[in-house]
Amino acid sequence: MEADVIVVGGGIAGMAFAERMAALGGAGMRMLMLSKAPVEASNSYLAQGGVATVVLPEDSVEQHVQDTLAVGAGRCDEHVVRLIVQEGPKAIQRLLEAGARFDADAQGRLLLAREGGHSQARVVHHRDTTGAEIVRVLRRRVMEEPGIHVLEHQRVLDLLVVEEGGVKRCTGVLAMHEGTGKVARFEAGAVVLATGGAGQVYQHTTNPPAATGDGIAMAIRAGVPLRDMAFIQFHPTALFDPGAAATFLISEAVRGAGARLLRPDGALLMAGLHPKGDLAPRNVVAREIFRAMRQSGAPHVWLDTAPIGVKDFSRMFPNIANTCGRLGIVGGRDRIPVMPAAHYSCGGIRTDDHGESALNNLFAVGECASSGLHGADRLASNSLLEALVMPQRAAERIAGAVIQPPVRGLPGQLPPIQPGLTSARADCLRAELKQLMTANVGILRTLAGMEEARDRLDRISAECEAALRKAEPAWAWFELRDLAQVAAAIARSALEQRTNAGAHWCEDLAAMPIAPGRQGSGAAADRT
Numbered sequence: 001m002e003a004d005v006i007v008v009g010g011g012i013a014g015m016a017f018a019e020r021m022a023a024l025g026g027a028g029m030r031m032l033m034l035s036k037a038p039v040e041a042s043n044s045y046l047a048q049g050g051v052a053t054v055v056l057p058e059d060s061v062e063q064h065v066q067d068t069l070a071v072g073a074g075r076c077d078e079h080v081v082r083l084i085v086q087e088g089p090k091a092i093q094r095l096l097e098a099g100a101r102f103d104a105d106a107q108g109r110l111l112l113a114r115e116g117g118h119s120q121a122r123v124v125h126h127r128d129t130t131g132a133e134i135v136r137v138l139r140r141r142v143m144e145e146p147g148i149h150v151l152e153h154q155r156v157l158d159l160l161v162v163e164e165g166g167v168k169r170c171t172g173v174l175a176m177h178e179g180t181g182k183v184a185r186f187e188a189g190a191v192v193l194a195t196g197g198a199g200q201v202y203q204h205t206t207n208p209p210a211a212t213g214d215g216i217a218m219a220i221r222a223g224v225p226l227r228d229m230a231f232i233q234f235h236p237t238a239l240f241d242p243g244a245a246a247t248f249l250i251s252e253a254v255r256g257a258g259a260r261l262l263r264p265d266g267a268l269l270m271a272g273l274h275p276k277g278d279l280a281p282r283n284v285v286a287r288e289i290f291r292a293m294r295q296s297g298a299p300h301v302w303l304d305t306a307p308i309g310v311k312d313f314s315r316m317f318p319n320i321a322n323t324c325g326r327l328g329i330v331g332g333r334d335r336i337p338v339m340p341a342a343h344y345s346c347g348g349i350r351t352d353d354h355g356e357s358a359l360n361n362l363f364a365v366g367e368c369a370s371s372g373l374h375g376a377d378r379l380a381s382n383s384l385l386e387a388l389v390m391p392q393r394a395a396e397r398i399a400g401a402v403i404q405p406p407v408r409g410l411p412g413q414l415p416p417i418q419p420g421l422t423s424a425r426a427d428c429l430r431a432e433l434k435q436l437m438t439a440n441v442g443i444l445r446t447l448a449g450m451e452e453a454r455d456r457l458d459r460i461s462a463e464c465e466a467a468l469r470k471a472e473p474a475w476a477w478f479e480l481r482d483l484a485q486v487a488a489a490i491a492r493s494a495l496e497q498r499t500n501a502g503a504h505w506c507e508d509l510a511a512m513p514i515a516p517g518r519q520g521s522g523a524a525a526d527r528t
Contacts, residue, residue, distance in 0.1 A: 010035030013366025047131025053088030072375025228347030376502020
């Protein structure tokens with residue numbers, strides 16, 4: 001199939017791009033949106049907190065910029081930070097005009113939450129299901145556009161790349177229909193990756209099963225530079241529920257509303273450790289929780305919700321209240337057992353301030369991209385802000401360029417894929433990979449542990465490639481290949497860090513002097 005533009009991923013970033021591209025491209029624009037899972041299974045849909053943007057008169061763009069730079073620990077691109085923060089109020093206004101139902105008072109003034117790292121209350125939200133509300137609005141607009149053709153259950157395998165006159169450009173993708181196993185070639189003048197994060201490389205993650213880093217892995221195989229892969233944000237407060245198949249997030253807004261973190265013995269956890277206490281940057285809080293768990297041997301700490309009260313908790317956080325209620329925990333009265341879990345990839349495919357990568361005609365937006373906004377750690381609720389603003393800028397760049405026609409008859413074949421075929425060996429290696437990353441490249445790291453992870457991940461990648469060369473490979477090997485390559489990129493990037501910053505903390509470096517020049521603007525790419 002051919003199109004002017006292919007969008008890989010159907011979450012907020014992908015839909016925000018498609019909706020804006022359709023408006024700019026005119027009636028003849030042909031766009032394909034390929035998604036491997038329904039949007040309800042995306043990080044976008046699961047997002048609880050909201051969109052960080054300046055609303056209150058006592059707040060300012062400059063304060064939001066400085067909060068972002070502080071949490072990013074010297075690794076943000078300040079130019080990009082200012083662009084995105086300045087566009088925030090317009091992005092919220094567009095959503096409101098499209099019918100978004102953000103929480104507001106009787107006079108229609110937006111109700112704002114305060115989250116970790118913020119100096120002001122500036123998080124626009126819809127209760128504790130903000131992502132689902134934004135998805136509702138954008139999906140309706142996308143489905144109304146005749147030029148957008150949405151294909152679900154398409155697992156994109158690789159980028160199509162051609163070289164002409166020494167210049168490489170992306171010309172489309174190869175994708176497999178997960179029901180039939182049929183591999184199809186989708187060709188376009190531009191490709192936009194909006195594939196989300198890679199939380200599934202860890203044992204405990206708030207990410208859904210589809211967050212396997214496939215867009216980043218495709219970029220690695222195509223030789224596209226990455227940036228800041230070392231910085232994986234762990235959310236401090238995931239619900240500790242050993243019997244659950246997935247890890248449920250307890251929004252940071254719960255602490256913003258007054259809940260307090262307690263050590264396993266009931267003592268205040270963050271007292272005296274950071275000026276912002278329970279609302280310190282996420283990497284700081286996650287490390288302190290991890291240390292408290294390691295010192296005590298307990299599998300979790302506590303989040304005391306009593307300061308909020310049952311009535312207010314149910315009104316503000318109905319989704320969290322219902323989930324905890326199924327475990328017999330009354331939100332607003334009881335303590336909730338919480339633990340850190342992998343939550344957000346601060347790095348990704350290196351892009352410019354319009355989402356364009358180093359490979360011609362390839363763009364990346366949302367969590368799979370590294371625009372320079374987040375640096376070493378993401379300021380809470382800046383991710384949805386970026387997912388609304390950067391896709392619009394990418395659409396403007398593509399609309400202003402001459403879209404090259406698709407390239408027909410590209411060489412290269414894939415063996416047939418059995419979508420239902422499993423592999424016990426691949427499943428075993430996947431479990432090993434998750435354990436390896438959690439223990440060696442997680443919240444607290446060591447040089448020896450990271451080196452061990454890198455070397456073992458390289459061997460897992462080699463075994464994947466060997467398995468995929470065989471006839472009728474199991475789909476599990478394709479997904480494991482993506483996980484292994486992204487995990488190895490995280491480990492290599494972590495090993496390249498010479499100082500601790502943001503979400504990267506190597507215990508061997510904690511007492512070492514800061515190496516001059518290492519913590520720059522974050523403009524340099526990782527070598528992976």
